[in-house]
Amino acid sequence: MDQKIEHIPVLLNESIENLITDKSGVYVDATLGLGGHSKKILDEINDDSKLIGFEVDPKAILISSSKLSKFKQFTIIKSNFDKIKVELYGLELNKVNGILYDLGTSNLELNDSERGFGFSSKGNLDMRMDPNLKNTAENIVNNYSLEKLKSIFFEYGEERMSKQIAQAIVEEREKYTIDTTEKLLKIVAKFSNYKYRNKTLARIFQAIRIEVNNELNVLQKSLTEAINLLKTGGRLVVISYHSLEDRIVKNTIQKATKNCICPPEIPICVCDHKASLKKINNKIITPTLSEIKKNPQSRSAKLRVAEKI
Ligand SMILES: C[S@@+](CC[C@H](N)C(=O)[O-])C[C@H]1O[C@@H](n2cnc3c(N)ncnc32)[C@H](O)[C@@H]1O
Incomplete structure (x- = not known):
């Protein structure tokens, strides 16, 4: 693997301008990656x-x-962000001024062919961001039932041909173990014509990656805890890259901005829910054309910002 690999931070100025409200505050980068957003935060905040x-x-x-070791304000937690509350409590931090999520995978992961995140390079079907996880892409493809594969492709990939693709995988795995990106690609590629092939492959690979890393469940848990961890005036800043992630972010923020979440058919509020957030951007922030030109990977990014009240 090439250790010099670059990951250009997406919506860098827009996210950090919205995150930092107090230069002497406590901030969390929930998805450190190669430290692009963290470096900018560290450049902005006080000693x-x-x-x-x-x-x-x-x-x-x-x-x-190694990139950020010179900053004494910086601490790394080797943990999934779904443990944000317990890990911050462990550092005696009960409240923070801002929490940033830049979801998904970094270029380091995408370009590491051995880890099998991308269909454009040959690699093992792994897809774990955290190598301690038990589930792998190979396990899913070779051992999940037809029904489960179908529902993963449909729910996490929003793939119309879910049933047919799942069926083909189940038939092929009777003959050989599907243990490389190349073998999976050959099976999936048959289900779309050349023009749409990459989109179909991207949906199937995305679906398997979400299942391996339990991405949607950990995001939901973490966002709920993050809102509770914010000080009044503190900011939640989330960059998402596909509609399933964005829906969770949008709905979580939406719910937290309401004083009542009773179903509309109930005439009097019985939920006692109190709004804990206000939206900062009603319109989603997206990359400028010049950012997309410099970094095409940013094109699907959506930034949402909310403030604790
Ligand atoms: C898009 S990259 C972040 C890039 C980073 N902002 C930068 O500028 O270098 C997302 C990173 O979050 C990590 N990640 C994804 N889900 C995570 C989770 N649930 N807990 C902790 N880290 C996670 C991935 O391993 C990846 O390195």
């Missing part, structure tokens, strides 16, 4: 402030920790 970075990928931790 008496703190930044805590969460990351599960040991290779990313190695690179970002």
Whole structure:
């Protein structure tokens, strides 16, 4: 693997301008990656402030920790961000001024062919961001039932041909173990014509990756805890890259901005729910054309910002 690999931070100025409300505050980068957003936060905040970075990928931790070691305000937590509350409590931090999520995978992961995140390079079907996880892409493809494969492709990939693709995988795995990206690609590629092939492959690979890393469940849990961890005036800043992630972010923020979440048919409020957030951007922030030109990977990014009240 090429250790010099670059990951250009997406919506860098827009996210950090919205995150930092107090230069002497405590901040969390829930998805440290190669430290692009963290570096910008550290450049902006004062010496008496703190930044805590969460990351599960040991290779990313190695690179970002050496890049950011000169900043004494910085601490890395080698943990999934779904443990944000317990890990921050462990550092005696009950409240923070801002929490940033830049979801998905980094280029380090995508370009590491051995880890099998991308269909454009040959690699093992692994797809774990955290190598300590038990589930792998190979396990899913070779051992999940037809029904389960179908529902993963449909729910996490929003793939119309879910049933047919799942059926083909089940038939092929009777003949050989599907253990490389190349073998999976050959099976899936038959289900779309050349023009749409990459989109179909991207949906199937995305679906398997979400299942391997339990991405949607950990995001939901973490966002709920993050809202509770914010100080009044503190900011939640989330960059998402596909509609399933964005829907969770949007709905979680939406719910937290309401004083009542009773179903509309109930005439009097019985839920006692109180709004804990206000939206900062009603319109989603997206990359400018010039950012997309410089970094095409940013094209699907959506930034949402909310403030604790
Ligand atoms: C898009 S990259 C972040 C890039 C980073 N902002 C930068 O500028 O270098 C997302 C990172 O979050 C990590 N990650 C994804 N889900 C995570 C989770 N649940 N807990 C901790 N880290 C996670 C991935 O391993 C990846 O390195």
